Amino acid sequence: MNAEKLLQARADLENNLRALLGRAVLVIELDLFALPCGCNGITANMRGLELDDVEVFEEQMLPYFKKMAASLDIPPSFIFARLVPGSSVVAAINWRVLCDRCYPEFARARGKKPRPDIYIMHIERREGRGSEKRKG
Amino acid sequence: MKKKLYVPYPGHFDGLKELISEAGKDIYSVYMAGSPDYIGTGRSNLSAPQIEDIREQTEYAHKHGVKMEIVLNSTCMGGRQLTPEGFNLNHWYLEKLDECGIDTIVVADPYLVETIARDFDMRVVVSVLSFVSSPQKAELYEELGASSIVLDPDENRHFEVLHAIRDAVDCELKLLVNEGCLYQGPFRYAHFNFFSHAFGPPPRPNVLDDYYHHKCISMRIKNPELIITSPWIRPEDIREYAEITDVFKIGGRTHYINWVLNCLRAYTEETYDGNLMNILDCPKELRDLFYISNRDLDGVIDHWKECPMICNNCGFCKELTDKFVYMYTGGGTENEALTQWSKMAVCA
Numbered sequence: 001m002n003a004e005k006l007l008q009a010r011a012d013l014e015n016n017l018r019a020l021l022g023r024a025v026l027v028i029e030l031d032l033f034a035l036p037c038g039c040n041g042i043t044a045n046m047r048g049l050e051l052d053d054v055e056v057f058e059e060q061m062l063p064y065f066k067k068m069a070a071s072l073d074i075p076p077s078f079i080f081a082r083l084v085p086g087s088s089v090v091a092a093i094n095w096r097v098l099c100d101r102c103y104p105e106f107a108r109a110r111g112k113k114p115r116p117d118i119y120i121m122h123i124e125r126r127e128g129r130g131s132e133k134r135k136g
Numbered sequence: 137m138k139k140k141l142y143v144p145y146p147g148h149f150d151g152l153k154e155l156i157s158e159a160g161k162d163i164y165s166v167y168m169a170g171s172p173d174y175i176g177t178g179r180s181n182l183s184a185p186q187i188e189d190i191r192e193q194t195e196y197a198h199k200h201g202v203k204m205e206i207v208l209n210s211t212c213m214g215g216r217q218l219t220p221e222g223f224n225l226n227h228w229y230l231e232k233l234d235e236c237g238i239d240t241i242v243v244a245d246p247y248l249v250e251t252i253a254r255d256f257d258m259r260v261v262v263s264v265l266s267f268v269s270s271p272q273k274a275e276l277y278e279e280l281g282a283s284s285i286v287l288d289p290d291e292n293r294h295f296e297v298l299h300a301i302r303d304a305v306d307c308e309l310k311l312l313v314n315e316g317c318l319y320q321g322p323f324r325y326a327h328f329n330f331f332s333h334a335f336g337p338p339p340r341p342n343v344l345d346d347y348y349h350h351k352c353i354s355m356r357i358k359n360p361e362l363i364i365t366s367p368w369i370r371p372e373d374i375r376e377y378a379e380i381t382d383v384f385k386i387g388g389r390t391h392y393i394n395w396v397l398n399c400l401r402a403y404t405e406e407t408y409d410g411n412l413m414n415i416l417d418c419p420k421e422l423r424d425l426f427y428i429s430n431r432d433l434d435g436v437i438d439h440w441k442e443c444p445m446i447c448n449n450c451g452f453c454k455e456l457t458d459k460f461v462y463m464y465t466g467g468g469t470e471n472e473a474l475t476q477w478s479k480m481a482v483c484a
Contacts, residue, residue, distance in 0.1 A: 007468040048357030084345040
């Protein structure tokens with residue numbers, strides 16, 4: 001992973017979405033992140049993307065999203081769109097490698113919208129219920 | 137054209153020094169927001185200058201022949217301004233600003249217009265967020281005590297209305313030249329009310345994503361004609377307004393000084409070669425997406441001066457969009473290129 005690779009990934013993601021939707025979309029920022037709980041991943045902050053776009057083109061988007069995450073050494077185990085609550089605006093696409101404490105919050109949720117601001121595109125269920133380290 | 141330029145800065149002393157040392161001779165007045173602890177503003181704030189900071193910066197500006205304006209243009213104070221506690225607090229703060237030697241103070245609330253005009257030495261300016269868009273409204277604000285009115289930018293290309301306002305009042309008129317907000321944008325009132333609370337006295341809403349911003353940007357990404365129709369005034373075109381006013385305000389108090397200086401140079405020299413998006417205040421994110429050569433728009437003002445803005449019957453701005461709006465692809469990589477927007481967009 002280096003900055004050039006990240007820059008290229010941002011541009012490629014943007015081009016891919018534009019080609020798919022046939023109109024302009026802006027990936028305003030592509031970030032790698034690490035949280036104190038242990039979760040980590042990538043966030044693509046979006047402008048011009050709507051929930052309708054994601055719902056209609058989910059099948060086409062997912063393979064690319066998985067490939068992109070893998071190219072940045074992030075296992076694409078959980079991919080979701082973060083929405084501006086109560087609206088159709090997609091604020092970001094997130095690729096999150098869930099820690100053992102956060103995993104159950106999402107894995108136990110039913111449906112694609114466990115919260116008003118989250119639309120789950122893909123989640124890989126784990127066997128068991130998380131590690132001992134984070135229990136309690 | 138001889139003109140008075142009001143120039144923004146984020147409110148820190150280093151920024152003011154840089155601005156004045158680089159271009160003090162071209163600046164009539166600088167402006168910044170006050171402290172959000174008393175009266176908020178209709179924009180986001182990068183700083184919260186306290187009374188002593190304001191005093192020090194005002195003295196510095198005056199020493200260099202530049203006037204100081206403070207913007208307190210909250211569009212919603214939740215009625216607190218009308219309570220005895222709110223009145224006393226606001227009045228105390230305004231007194232302190234007056235003592236600092238502030239030249240002009242910008243407010244959006246008519247109640248504050250009247251209060252300040254009556255009780256203080258500093259001149260009161262009616263904010264762009266009072267949406268003065270007719271001679272009648274301008275007259276009413278003048279009656280309340282306004283010494284200057286920043287007109288609703290939605291009127292910037294309605295010359296008949298601008299002339300009527302000019303004829304109706306004696307006070308100074310000011311035009312905001314580079315706001316890139318949507319023409320007749322549906323989000324304006326709600327967005328400025330939100331900002332007024334988010335950047336005003338506590339309690340402040342803890343909002344992660346600003347819906348109005350996202351939606352407004354999104355609409356322009358989908359349809360950049362909305363950038364063309366937004367009522368900015370090109371640096372070359374401000375001379376067309378000579379019969380209305382010689383006072384112009386540059387927007388952008390959340391930008392770096394270098395950006396402000398670039399804008400200031402353009403409006404001082406009344407010419408700009410480059411991407412129009414670089415001198416528009418509001419949609420700064422979109423300068424990484426769209427390229428619109430300012431030069432390509434030479435002469436379009438002649439159409440806009442006569443345009444009733446019934447876009448469905450016209451198509452002029454759509455034509456400009458198809459011809460002159462370009463889009464970056466591969467941004468930030470060695471393959472970065474510009475593509476004509478109309479050639480890539482399915483909905484063009």
